[in-house]
Amino acid sequence: MKLYEKLADEIEQAVRRGVFAPGERIASVRHASQQHGVSIKTVLHAYALLESRGVVETRPQSGYFVREAAPAQAASKQAPVLTVASEVDVSRLVLSTLRSIRANDAVPLGSPYPDPTLFPWRRINQYANAIARRHASWNLIDDLPPGNPELIRQIARRYAENGVPVDPDEIIITVGATEAINLSLQAVAKPGDTVAVESPTYYAMLHAIERLGMRAIEVPTHPADGIDLDVLAQIVATQPIAACMVMPNFQNPLGFQMPDAKKRQLVALLAAHEIPVIENDVYHELYFGETRPSTLKNFDTKGLVLHCASFSKSLTASYRIGWAMPGRYRAQVEKLKFLNTLTTPSVPQVAVADYLRQDGYDRHLRQVRKAYRQQARIMSAMVQRFFPAGTRVSSPQGGYVLWVELPPRVDSMQLYQAALAHGITIGPGYMFSTKNDFRHFIRLNYSYPWTSQTEGALRTLGELAGKMT
Amino acid sequence: MKLYEKLADEIEQAVRRGVFAPGERIASVRHASQQHGVSIKTVLHAYALLESRGVVETRPQSGYFVREAAPAQAASKQAPVLTVASEVDVSRLVLSTLRSIRANDAVPLGSPYPDPTLFPWRRINQYANAIARRHASWNLIDDLPPGNPELIRQIARRYAENGVPVDPDEIIITVGATEAINLSLQAVAKPGDTVAVESPTYYAMLHAIERLGMRAIEVPTHPADGIDLDVLAQIVATQPIAACMVMPNFQNPLGFQMPDAKKRQLVALLAAHEIPVIENDVYHELYFGETRPSTLKNFDTKGLVLHCASFSKSLTASYRIGWAMPGRYRAQVEKLKFLNTLTTPSVPQVAVADYLRQDGYDRHLRQVRKAYRQQARIMSAMVQRFFPAGTRVSSPQGGYVLWVELPPRVDSMQLYQAALAHGITIGPGYMFSTKNDFRHFIRLNYSYPWTSQTEGALRTLGELAGKMT
Missing domain, CATH: 1.10.10.10 (Winged helix-like DNA-binding domain superfamily/Winged helix DNA-binding domain)
Incomplete structure (x- = not known):
């Protein structure tokens, strides 16, 4: 110790x-x-x-x-994965990490958000301005949940074009995917319930569980293809699980794309136990392959998949437009949306709808995907070059984060503090689990264009990590 | 029956x-x-x-x-007020009422929202557009809770100018007052807890209690000066109350302004039992008197007042900008905000801040207050003229709703349905309580300019009510 x-x-x-x-x-x-x-x-x-x-x-x-x-x-530190569910409090660490990123001008390797300069900010704002000018006033009552009908139609259209079966009536607009995830979880589980999550998982999942006073049970998740179905099967067979939360596409932090066959198996396994699954699919547009990946919705026959997504990673983060497609829980999620924040701001909804209908979203996405694919390769190579022997790097198939396993003796909180002194931020592994399983892991953001400053930051990080081995 | x-x-x-x-x-x-x-x-x-x-x-x-x-x-229907706390489910009725209002073009007497044409919509949008144009992109990380610093400063300044002691560090920006109320309640109470509310109360209060799985105990509330302190004192002396929720200024639906002496007594009573009080003060700018009323915050010495407000009733509803000043619960509310919706959209925050700093908010408010004061008088007179004998009307001291007590034999749901057939909406008394105490009451919105159509609608309503007596 x-x-x-x-x-x-x-x-x-x-x-x-x-x-x-x-x-x-x-x-x-x-x-x-x-x-x-x-x-x-x-x-x-x-x-x-x-x-x-x-x-x-x-x-x-x-x-x-x-x-x-x-x-x-x-929280129990050495608890065996299969038997002890943890109460969750990751949010304080996350919030203080985000504050450090904000306070430091240097390369935000620790940021969970994509480089905002890639977003078509001016274009969307032009639509927003045009909408505001067209109307002499705006009646809030026209924007009650589920949300703006044209935006809902545009979202449904994109899914349909990509082979995801969607009924527009199922879509509910939310304040980002964060709200969609919170409402979905509240619709299917109650305080004290146990929820199965990937390990490591994106901390927004842990936050939702924490906020609602539920317990998380963490299921080992493989960097190549996702959650361990054998372990999950064992868990659901031996204890009551109120819901399962997963990110099948380009999970943050691991970056994998779960194969279709495995998605089908996952949905079938949970459906057999009537367990609803909350699918966080915010990175679905950021694939490196040829086609947009499938979703769990593609394999859902019982309405048990609550699909959550947003435009915050692919089009605009500050507009805060997300949505839920909650299957058979639609009525509950819509009501909870109404109770939670009444409505999602209107002009941003219509502006995004207009952009989707009239502008070059697909062209924009092609550029972003190409940039991310290249930058993933470069950063991965640089980590291998600068970091101490024994370091292992994920091979993301989409998204904009790298998951780095350092030699076991490196403590990521220690590295985080040391890096901060150099104006460099990283995402310490502690944020992605309620246990200490990922203390020697870090998450790096590669969405920012590669510069000599980035290279310098990675070199420094590698040296700091080297000193700790 | x-x-x-x-x-x-x-x-x-x-x-x-x-x-x-x-x-x-x-x-x-x-x-x-x-x-x-x-x-x-x-x-x-x-x-x-x-x-x-x-x-x-x-x-x-x-x-x-x-x-x-x-x-x-x-829900127990004849339960004595003092002993039985009710589980709450008012939201379905409210949502279906709101949908009817949206679907009917006629005079929205049942609307909970102010006439949007009075808002300085174009001015605020011009600020929003200028902000969007000034920036080449927008980094979400700059907008983490508590919120935009300039907006927080402007809000604190207005309070300070009106004699409300405010530390800017206490303010947390939210998605409307709805989110502020939800987060505040969650910060001080847990599922199963009992929360004291006014009766009648604004249904957003009941929604928050419902959403979080808590129980409401309704305290009789007088149309002239608010919650009955004797009854409240008896309640807090005899059972554990996790929190109290009140609207001391221009309560929706009653419209009273609680006198300063009573505000002080209320705060002192609850402080003696260490009970936090959530103050919903969304109508504070819409006073009919000479000066802006005090708030419970003015009398709070122990940090137990969680003050919630917004710009949605006085400046812009569709921007969804609200805030909480949660006293000693600041850290919890800030964290819950982060977990619930991550951030409040940025440009709207800055646009409101710019409007407050540079434009004529006070001039706008003077016009609105004058209009509401006149329209309250007109509608009150017309109700007395058209409605059946035995009808009684509130005397609002601010805000934009009238509370009408019909003869006991009139059922407000029946009147609501009958009025709907004429394209007229009203707020049935059932929405303002979990019990049936207000079945022969209705709420009317007088924020819309008085027209012959309004007059016709009121005449029809009066006739329909007359037939039911």
């Missing part, structure tokens, strides 16, 4: 025993360093670890505070 | 006994009419009542279906 882990455990124990009350400030980094006779760096690592465990939180310009509602007990 | 109520009870019993399975279609209106030997109208009323009770739901072009998750038991 490392020194900073020991310190973190010690403080966590104190919190559990009530030495520090919820909301109370714990010792400053400097003070703790003197008090415990350890380095500033060790304290920083310990506090970051405590934050990731949900024990403390940072407040800007104020320091570290005990969380108001500290979890009843720490 | 009326015939349609008997029919509704009969069908509800059948559902409870499992005669109709969840998701199953019940008899068509025509078929039921023949089967039970009652009129089409009676069946329609019975089905509407069942829908409001959450037993069945309509699906477009398909008919009536038993809800997937029918409530375990019907």
Whole structure:
């Protein structure tokens, strides 16, 4: 056990025993360093670890505070995958990582978002402006869920063109895929229920589970073809699972595309147990292959697939337009949408619809896909060149992130802190699981055009990782 | 008991006994009419009542279906206010009412939203367009919660100018007040908890409670000055209450402004029991008096007031910009915002900020307030003129709705259906409570300029109500 882990455990124990009350400030980094006779760096690592465990939180310009509602007990660290479901608190780590990315001007290798300069920002805004000018006013009541009919029609059309069977009446417009995922999960499961997720998984999945007071059971997921169906079959056969959440296409962070045969098997396995599956398909337009991949919806015969997607990765992130196609749960999701945020802003919906109908979405996507494919190759080569021996890199089949396995002795939180001192951000493996299975993994974003600055950042990262082995 | 109520009870019993399975279609209106030997109208009323009770739901072009998750038991109808908390399902009735309003072109007396033609739509869109043109792209990561710093500063400035003590760091931008209320409630209470609400109350409050699986206890609320503090004191003294939700200014539907002394008492009463209070203050700019009213925040010494508001009633509804000032629950609400919808769309935030800084918000508000004050007077006079003897009307001190108590024999759902046949919508009293206390009340929207069409609609409504007495 490392020194900073020991310190973190010690403080966590104190919190559990009530030495520090919820909301109370714990010792400053400097003070703790003197008090415990350890380095500033060790304290920083310990506090970051405590934050990731949900024990403390940072407040800007104020320091570290005990969380108001500290979890009843720490997430089990060595729990066997098959038997123990974890309560989830990954969000604090994610939020603090995102803040670091915002505060640092350098190459945002740790960002979960695509390079926004690739989006046709001006074009979409021109449509928005034209719509706003055409109307003397806008009546909110015309925009009640499910959403703008023309946008819904355009989305259904794209699916139909790609062989995904879609009834436009099934589509509900949401504030990004985040809301779609939240509503879908709430429609099918209740607090205390257990939800099966991929491991590693995109943290938005863990967030939804956490927000709704559910429990996650993590299923090993292979970098090449996705969730382990044997393990999943064992889980659903032996315990009640309220829902399963997966990203079959270009999963973040692994980047795989689940083969059609496996998609069919997954849907059949869950359907046999009447378990609804929430499919997060936000990267579906960012494929590197010849054709757009299939979705779980293609193989859904019982209406158990709740398909969630958005334009945030492929067209515009700041417009926050997502959608759900919730199968037999349509009525519930529509109602929850109404209760959650009433409506999705109107002009952005119509602007995207107009863009889809009139503009060059496919041309735009071809360019983006080509750029991402090239940049994936370059970054992968550079990681292999600069990083210490024993480093392994994923082979993404779409999307814009690379998953890097470092030698086991490298702790990704330590690397994250060290990189931050150089103005470089990374996505530490801790964000993608409630357990510590991915402590020596990092996620890198390759959506930004390759520059000498990127190369320098990767070289620095590789050196820092090398020192830790 | 009326015939349609008997029919509704009969069908509800059948559902409870499992005669109709969840998701199953019940008899068509025509078929039921023949089967039970009652009129089409009676069946329609019975089905509407069942829908409001959450037993069945309509699906477009398909008919009536038993809800997937029918409530375990019907809400107690004659329960004494003080002892029985109700599970809430008002949302289905509200959503179907809103749909009727949308489908009917006539005077939207039933609308919960203000006349959008009063909003400075073009001005705000011009700001939005200028912002979009100034930037070559937009990075989502700059818009993480709490929200756009300039908008937060402008909101804080307005509060400060009106004597409400506000720390800008406390403000979190949300997708309308709806999201602010949901997040605030989730931050302070958990599923199964009991929440005290005004009765009647704005249904968004009941929605939030319903969505989160909590229970509502309704506290009698006076049309002149708000929630009954004696009853509330008795409730909090005798049972655990996780939170209280109130609208102290121009409550929808009653329109009262709670006096400062009473606001102080309310805050003190709840603070003595450490009960957080969620203050929905969306109408704060629409006062008829000389000055903007105080808020519960003015009297909050312990950080227990979670203040929620928006621009949707006073500036722009379709931009969906709201905010929360959650006192000591700031960190929780910010995190929940991040989990719920990630961010609020950016350009709308900045456009509103620019409008507030550069344009004539106060001039706009003065015009709106003057119009509403006049229209309230006119509509009130017309209700007294056209409606049957025994009708009583509220005296709103702000906002844009009138609360009308009809003679007890008038059923507001029946009136709603009859009015709909004339293309007129109203807000039936059933929407404002989980109990049947307001069955002979209706809410009328007076935000639209007074026309001969409005006058005709009110005359028709009065005649229809007269026939029912």
